[in-house]
Amino acid sequence: MSVLRIYGNLLEPALHCRWALFNAGAEAMLGDGQLADLPKHAERCQLLLPAAQVLLMRARIPHGAKRHASSLLAFALEEQTASEPDTNHVSYLGAVGDEDVLAVIDKRGLATWLAALSAVGVVVDEVHCETLLLNRNVGEWSLQWNGSEGMVRTGEFEGAATDMGDRDSPPMLLGLLLDEAKTQNALPSSIALYVNAPEAVPDLQVWQAKLGVDLRNAGVWNSGLAVSETTVNLVRPPRRWRALSGLTTRLRPALWIVGATLLLHTVALLSDWALLASQQRSIRQQMVTQFRQTFPDAVAVADPVLQMRRKLSDARHAAGQPDSSDFLPMIERVGAVMQTLPLGSVRAVAYESGRMTLELLPQEVETGHAIEARLRERGLKVESPATVGTQRVVIVSAP
Incomplete structure (x- = not known):
């Protein structure tokens, strides 16, 4: 199987990168250049993140939350990371004793790199931290050193980037980690020292005296060329279906037709909407003009229809004629409907300002709907029927 490993720095623009292509039975091919020039034929693609950009930390997570989405795990670490949960992508790695180990990555930077690689036709299958690629023996820590800084792996899922040091001074973080391990009775038997070049090897005797732990020179190590099948995948991007590769190209003519059809329908819909809106404004203006005349x-x-109805009602009352919203005309139409109900079904009738409230005994759904329909047939408006306690309330008014 061919594997393409891309070294991505989340703090830099996703424009160029270092990469390595592994082919079974062949020497690894190394490269450094633009994303568009990356090999496209690899069967598996890995994004490798620097040790300093992946925070590996312990926490106590409820058992049911360990397999949940990254956003939920980010909220569980809000106090420890001292950052907004939405800015972090958090992955569950595994358990160490009674505690859980989580990996925290900058969400925006990761999304930028994944999108940039996808844009040039490279779909990332796995995301790894170079700390967890470092070789490690049971009971031993591993330190990678370039002469001034490096990274240390202290467990199956744990490690960190170190601070600065030199030939005669080990990094301070390494000493702090050893002090913490001593309090927990978990000191390593030794520390395997890997360097990126032979000249980067420090004075092991001086370091051993200052750290209080044996160090051994484990040779040259390069994270880009490291082969490890046990490292943990920090992110599980959407699965890519190779059987569907090229489907977009084959369907492009059909997609163009569908897009053009949708565009035409959208233009027609907007034209109809604009025409109806213009007609509505014209009709309203005519009603306003007629009302003012x-x-x-x-x-x-404000509302010519409502104001005209009220003026008409006032004119009828002034002429001594009843209006459809008066009590007598409304009760006559309501009574014609309610007389079909059993005796005692109507508990109370109230009238105020053209609205009549009827309190009925609860009826079956079909009966209630039939009453509302007959009231509407009589020219009445039925509003929000509801049940209050053991009473069914129906509010009717003139249209």
Whole structure:
């Protein structure tokens, strides 16, 4: 199987990178250049992140939350990371004793790199931290050193990037980690020292005296060329279906047709909407004009239909004629409907300002719907039927 490993720095723009291509039975091919020039034929693609950009930390997570989404795990670490949960991608790695180990990655930087690689046709299958690629023996720690800084792996899922040091001074972080391990009775038997070049090897005797732990020179190590089948995948990107590769190209003519059809329908819909809106404004303006001609003393016209109905009602009352919203006309139409109900079904009738409230005994759904339909047939408006306690309330009014 061919594996493409891409070394991505989340703090830098996703424009170029170092990479290595592994082919079974062949020497690894190394490269450094633009993302667009990456090999496209690899069967598996790995994104390798620097040790300093992946925070490996312990926490106590409820058992049911360990397999949950990254956003939920990020909220569980909000206090420890002292950052907004939405800015972190958090992955569950495994358990160490009674505690859990989680990996914290900058979400925006990771998303930028994944999107940039996808844009050039490279789909990432796995995301790894170079700390967990470092070789490690049971009971031993591993330190990678370039002469001034490096990274240390202290367990199956644990490690960190170190601070600065030199030939005669080990990094301070390494000493702090050893002090913490001593308090927990978990000191390593020794520390395997890997360097990126032979000249980067420090004075092991001086370091051993300052750290209080044996160090052994384990040789040259390069994270880009390291082969490890046990390292943990920090992110599980969407699965890519190779059987569907090229499907977009084959369907491109059909997609163009569908897009053009949707565009035409959208233009037609917007045209109809604009025409109807124009007609609505024209009709409303005609109603306002007619209302002002009929009632020139009106100060403002907010709702010409409602105001015309009220003016008509006032005119009828002034002429001694009843209006459809008066009590007698409404009770006559309501009574014609309610007379089909059993005796005692109507508990109370209230009337105020053209609205009549009826309190009925609860009826079956079909009966209630039939009553509402007959009220509407009589020219009444039925509003929000509801049940209050053991009573069914129906509010009717003139249209």
